[in-house]
Amino acid sequence: MAKLEPCEEHIDQLTQAAQALMRLRCHNRGRERRKLRHFLVDWALLQELADGLDAQLQQAGYLELGVQPFGAWVLVQTLQVMSRFLMLGFELELYATCELQMIYWYLQGISDLRLQVHQVTQRATEVQAAAVAAAAAAKRAEKAGTNKKKKGGDKEKLKPSAVLSRGVRLEVFAAAATRDMCTGLMMLIQILKRLDFTPPTDLQFTPLHRRFEQRFAVFSLLVRPPAFTLDQYVARCNTDMGALPLTKLVDAAISTFKSAKGAIDRALHIPDLLATQSDKVDMLALARVAVANGVLLASTLQQPPPPGTRRATFDFKTHPCFPVVKLTESPVGS
Incomplete structure (x- = not known):
């Protein structure tokens, strides 16, 4: 297909972009993040190119x-x-404690989109495979002259193979675990806010809406996916989670952390899915975070102490991106 018009030129452009993305991983983390900001701006143009390429291939009958x-x-x-x-x-x-909830909210949305794209892609793969198999069967039947003799051939169901590669399966499990972990942390932070267990925050000079704009400004330049908005975040916190009684919110958070742990366990028990030691270490660290936060919710927050009597801390020693939440006695007069 790479030699067919208009594929050759477009695939070359996509290849160059993928190579540039891999080169970014060779930088240290600070430089990589700075360059990713610029990379996303350039990458946004490729979405229109790729969509146009798909449309041309559909018109040509290849898809x-x-x-x-x-x-x-x-x-x-x-x-x-x-x-x-x-x-x-x-x-x-880089993030202040008051920003953690909105960061996890955005990550949850990204992970959910990744799972949705996977489902759509799987269905499209089956449709394309069925069409190719049907065309091949029709060609064989026509060549053999048996298409008139064989009755009920149109009713034969084709079952295209839909075996996922190791990389795709790992991505699906990781996205599911990340989505549930972020959702659980969002709920846990909301619970801590209700109980006045979160550390005090000075928002006088940089209010929350300004922080939201700054953290996610680079995503506003993308066409697909469209950027999430502050109104969506506020509605998620105040309307969706805010409408739940505290006991139900605690139960929902416990269930979500269990779901994250379940996705991790399934990934760990599939032979050869986690091919590298770093993958295994990361998954095990995620599992420990899910268990620790679930235990905190079940042991302490189902029947919580009086509001304002505890102070929450977020410990990132177990996993660099997902904290274990701990509660200590609130200092007198804080």
Whole structure:
């Protein structure tokens, strides 16, 4: 396909962009994050190019309608870069405590989109594989002259293979675990806010809406996915989670951390899925964070101490991006 017009030129452009992305990982974390900000601006242009390439291939008959492999690939790469950009902020200790909830909210949205794209891509793969198999079967039947003799051939169901590669399966499990972990941390922080357990924050000079704009400004330049807004974040916190009684919010958070642990366990028990030691270490660290925060919720916050009597701390020693929350006695007069 790479030799077909208009594929050759466009695939070359996509290849160069992918190579540039891999080169970014050779920098230290601070420089990588700075360069990712500029990279996202350039990468946004590739989405239109890839979508146009898919449309031309559909018109030429090489792809079924609705099948968009190049557009989906660029979108997945964009989501991965967005996630990497935010995760590096944790490793570089850029975020204030008051910003953690909105960062996890954005990461949860990115992870959810990654899972949605995967589902759409799987369905498109099956559609394309079925079309190719049907065309091949029709060609064989026509060549053999058996298409008239064989009855009920149109009713035969084709079952295209949908075996996922190791990398795709790992990405799906990681996205599911990240989504649930971020959702659980969002809920846990909301609980701490209700109980006045979060440390005091000075927002006089940099209010929360300004922090939101600064943290996610680079994403506003993207066409796909569209940037999440402050109104969406406020509605999630005040309307969705804010409407729940404290006991139900605690139960929901416990269930979400259990779900994250379940996704991690499934990944750990699939042979050869975690091919590198770093993958295993990261997954095990995520599991410990999920368990520790779930235990805190079940043991302390289902019947919480009086408001304002505890102070929450966020410990990133277990995992660089997802903290273990701990409660200590609140200092007198704080």
